[in-house]
Amino acid sequence: MQAATVIEFPVMDRARFTDLIRGHHRGLVAYATALVKSEAAARDLVQDSCVAAWQSLSKFDVSRDFGTWMRGIVRNKWREYCRKHSREVALDEETLSRLEEPYERSPDDSALFARLAECRGKLPEPMADAIRVTYDEGRTSDEAAEVLSTTATALRKRLERARDALRRCMSAHS
Numbered sequence: 001m002q003a004a005t006v007i008e009f010p011v012m013d014r015a016r017f018t019d020l021i022r023g024h025h026r027g028l029v030a031y032a033t034a035l036v037k038s039e040a041a042a043r044d045l046v047q048d049s050c051v052a053a054w055q056s057l058s059k060f061d062v063s064r065d066f067g068t069w070m071r072g073i074v075r076n077k078w079r080e081y082c083r084k085h086s087r088e089v090a091l092d093e094e095t096l097s098r099l100e101e102p103y104e105r106s107p108d109d110s111a112l113f114a115r116l117a118e119c120r121g122k123l124p125e126p127m128a129d130a131i132r133v134t135y136d137e138g139r140t141s142d143e144a145a146e147v148l149s150t151t152a153t154a155l156r157k158r159l160e161r162a163r164d165a166l167r168r169c170m171s172a173h174s
Contacts, residue, residue, distance in 0.1 A: 020066045021050055028074055035078045049073040119169035127162035
């Protein structure tokens with residue numbers, strides 16, 4: 001009895017894989033777009049598929065068609081996508097507008113903001129500066145801490161105290 005012959009396929013290197021992906025990318029995006037009906041989601045699916053393909057490249061039989069293998073991976077990623085997004089419900093513009101109505105500004109908002117400005121004016125300078133630099137200027141806590149020559153931890157504590165003081169002040173006016 002003869003021993004079974006094992007056929008060893010050449011190992012695919014990164015450059016060869018990259019070339020194959022480039023050659024199939026447009027077709028994979030078109031295929032994924034047909035599945036998800038969104039080019040952005042399709043591009044994400046293809047990207048995830050390329051990562052998955054690279055990670056499981058040792059399972060690819062080089063005697064088979066690479067495009068067919070990749071479309072199979074895209075199809076599997078699409079199934080994962082469907083499972084993850086099965087609870088999402090698309091809303092039309094009318095429904096979205098009705099959901100947003102309670103959040104639209106009312107005439108009372110001007111009085112509310114005036115009270116907030118009055119309460120901010122009562123804050124001690126370090127707390128007021130922390131609020132200004134972080135919220136008004138939109139800086140991260142690290143950036144704001146640097147501007148205020150303090151540590152990020154100290155800044156976060158100042159902000160916590162400032163928010164508490166503002167809450168108490170606003171509640172007193174209610």
